[in-house]
Amino acid sequence: MFFHIVLERNMQLHPRYFGRNLRDHLVTKLMKDVEGTCSGRHGFVVAITGIESVGKGLIRDGTGFVTFPVKYQCIVFRPFKGEILEAVVTMVNKMGFFAEAGPVQMFVSNHLIPDDMEFQSGDVPNYTTSDGSVKIQKDSEVRLKIIGTRVDATEIFCIGTIKDDFLGVINDPATI
Amino acid sequence: MSEKGGKGFSASAAKPPKAPSFPPSASSSGLEDGSVKSKKRGRKPKKTPEVQAVRSDAEAVPSPQFGGKGDNLFSKGMLGKGVMGEKTASAPKAPSPKEPIPLVLNVESELPNNTKCLMDSEAAQILEVIQEQMVALSEDPAIKIPVSFDRGLQYSKTNNNYSDPSAVRSVIETLAAHGVSEGEMCVIANVCPETTDEVFALVPSLKGKKIALTKPLNQVLSEVAKLRNTV
Numbered sequence: 001m002f003f004h005i006v007l008e009r010n011m012q013l014h015p016r017y018f019g020r021n022l023r024d025h026l027v028t029k030l031m032k033d034v035e036g037t038c039s040g041r042h043g044f045v046v047a048i049t050g051i052e053s054v055g056k057g058l059i060r061d062g063t064g065f066v067t068f069p070v071k072y073q074c075i076v077f078r079p080f081k082g083e084i085l086e087a088v089v090t091m092v093n094k095m096g097f098f099a100e101a102g103p104v105q106m107f108v109s110n111h112l113i114p115d116d117m118e119f120q121s122g123d124v125p126n127y128t129t130s131d132g133s134v135k136i137q138k139d140s141e142v143r144l145k146i147i148g149t150r151v152d153a154t155e156i157f158c159i160g161t162i163k164d165d166f167l168g169v170i171n172d173p174a175t176i
Numbered sequence: 177m178s179e180k181g182g183k184g185f186s187a188s189a190a191k192p193p194k195a196p197s198f199p200p201s202a203s204s205s206g207l208e209d210g211s212v213k214s215k216k217r218g219r220k221p222k223k224t225p226e227v228q229a230v231r232s233d234a235e236a237v238p239s240p241q242f243g244g245k246g247d248n249l250f251s252k253g254m255l256g257k258g259v260m261g262e263k264t265a266s267a268p269k270a271p272s273p274k275e276p277i278p279l280v281l282n283v284e285s286e287l288p289n290n291t292k293c294l295m296d297s298e299a300a301q302i303l304e305v306i307q308e309q310m311v312a313l314s315e316d317p318a319i320k321i322p323v324s325f326d327r328g329l330q331y332s333k334t335n336n337n338y339s340d341p342s343a344v345r346s347v348i349e350t351l352a353a354h355g356v357s358e359g360e361m362c363v364i365a366n367v368c369p370e371t372t373d374e375v376f377a378l379v380p381s382l383k384g385k386k387i388a389l390t391k392p393l394n395q396v397l398s399e400v401a402k403l404r405n406t407v
Contacts, residue, residue, distance in 0.1 A: 036322025102331030
């Protein structure tokens with residue numbers, strides 16, 4: 001889910017940037033530093049939407065760098081346990097399938113795929129029901145529920161399930 | 177406890193049959209707690225060193241005998257490893273009874289207060305504006321558009337079910353009066369369920385309020401369905 005959130009960060013700026021454009025430099029550096037990062041608490045910082053305030057700078061002893069506390073608004077994307085997401089399947093194998101929802105990667109193990117869906121190997125590996133009416137393959141869109149998350153320094157990885165009511169394929173590329 | 181476990185452990189090196197009976201207690205008290213959930217109870221910091229000490233004990237005790245019986249030590253070493261393996265194997269089992277896995281969406285408690293949940297369509301609206309600005313900024317080689325921005329934008333676009341997110345928000349916020357949290361409202365809006373049954377299946381935390389919620393939810397769903405994009 002996306003969130004709009006206010007975060008704070010201490011930005012260190014080199015003295016060469018001091019001048020009329022100090023604020024611009026701060027914002028540029030903030031964007032460079034923060035956008036695309038990921039933390040367990042806040043998730044992926046997708047984009048900065050605004051600067052709330054730039055506090056008073058503090059000169060660091062011995063270096064000449066100045067630290068500014070910057071409060072900024074940003075849009076973050078964080079998956080939650082229990083959340084329902086619509087994800088695009090990226091890879092299918094006999095262990096299950098991988099899917100992607102925005103910047104988040106997910107895995108659905110074959111234990112969490114309905115029992116009536118069987119793995120079919122071949123050029124396009126897929127999970128298919130016995131009557132062939134439902135098929136999960138690469139680029140299928142599935143609605144899944146997140147049951148677990150693992151946070152890395154640079155990415156969030158989720159375990160999902162489609163073994164529940166109202167979950168499963170919502171859009172099959174083969175039928176379009 | 178851990179000392180006993182420890183003795184059991186060193187004893188287990190001597191008496192193989194006893195080995196399996198001790199490890200679970202040792203694992204639950206010493207190994208797992210000490211290493212995995214380090215700072216929750218006060219007793220742990222004491223325990224890990226003890227266990228380590230005991231372990232080094234266990235290694236130290238056989239060494240005097242080592243000179244004579246190399247085979248024996250090897251088998252003991254193996255045994256010790258076996259016990260360790262058992263410990264680690266039994267470790268994941270221990271916490272599972274404590275957690276009944278209530279898959280309840282707990283958005284508010286996990287994020288700071290100054291947070292607003294966004295529906296995908298709202299996010300898409302904001303991100304599209306930012307993308308336009310990014311195009312201007314992208315001439316500056318110092319600024320790279322991060323991958324997660326593109327992915328986030330793409331995701332929000334594909335899940336952009338409503339052309340007028342603010343109208344959807346005003347409709348769906350009527351549910352707040354019935355005790356639906358912001359996170360739950362956003363999930364409902366993102367998923368576009370057709371029936372109340374679907375809502376209760378997907379957001380189990382609302383099941384408790386099923387009777388009170390069915391009627392207002394029906395109204396909201398029919399309103400939201402009207403606002404939905406027809407693609």
